[in-house]
Amino acid sequence: MIEKIGNAIKDKNKSAVLLLLACFIFVFILPAIEFTSNMLSIFLFSLIIFLASYPISRKVMFIGFVVILIELATRATDFIYVQYLAQLTTNLFIIFLVGSVIRHMMNQKNISIYTLVKALNGYLLLGIMFMSLVAFCDLYMPGSFNSSGNSDMELVYYTLITLTTAGYGDITPQLPLAQSLAMLIAVTGQFYVAVVVAILVGKYASKN
Template structure:
């Protein structure tokens, strides 16, 4: 199977696909990017996730199912006129589940690694980026189901008209502990989720990154 042949490069491929999600808007802008290209970057990333699961049959088939649902919802979105919240929420939930599962799998594979190579370093970074994407889907789901859970500086952000960029930005600002304050969670649930994402980022750095660094130091000594 081709996916198994690519398995040694799984983290590099996954990381590159994540970079398209984060920075694709720099290359392509406008409504075409928001409605077509941006959802495609997630489908590509889920496809890259298949490589991560290529040695686990059940997990692999589960990711194939998520990929199929994501593609189906993307087609439904294109064929639905106007702004359809139900399709968007369903697609958001599918992507959220994907990143929860893939983050756990990345952490497991990095944790179990005996030798620290460039591939593992890419995996370490990809795991951190995936936490930010979990936050993005969590935040956007909250705002879609309970509008007004977040408030933004109206001169800089129109949350409803620019959900993708606004919450992608907010998720990583939270994860990186920057917190400019131009977007703020105002509902109690949104505030708790914001704290959770910040804690996950700090725990990842303190535990997972520290373990990888420790293994690398031991590897150099040997």
């Protein structure tokens, strides 16, 4: 079983499917079941970083694990500003990673069904990136959103709804920085679907 998983990770197409599964569980299932332990979410997040970094380079993958380890290590300290810096570094790396994944995907000349899987991965990674930024904003700027704060699912829900521009209005940004972030999320979500996905689908259709 372990050997099969290892072979799947080495295959970039199969690793894209594994990344899709990990992102789906992390975004849609884990928050909904209100899992009480952080270990599973940390494991899934690390797995997502690994699977997303693997097609880019081993150097990027190594940097990703170092960033995660630094953030986990600083959580045990009482120096709040060190924790801020570590989490900010993590967010910056996620932004770099998502940009690299999308650029790597767009540069592919051979378009297959796996490329469309990677396009979906890119969209979910965008969601995860913005979830991290929204959570960072809500944690260190209390009152950024009018959510109750009793459930992580609220901010996950808010981020995905904003990314898709559905905007039901039950959770809204209250502070200027949170409002700017909401606009960025909405514009990025529209741009990704209208441009990135459209280009990939067009390339795929022209080959069939």
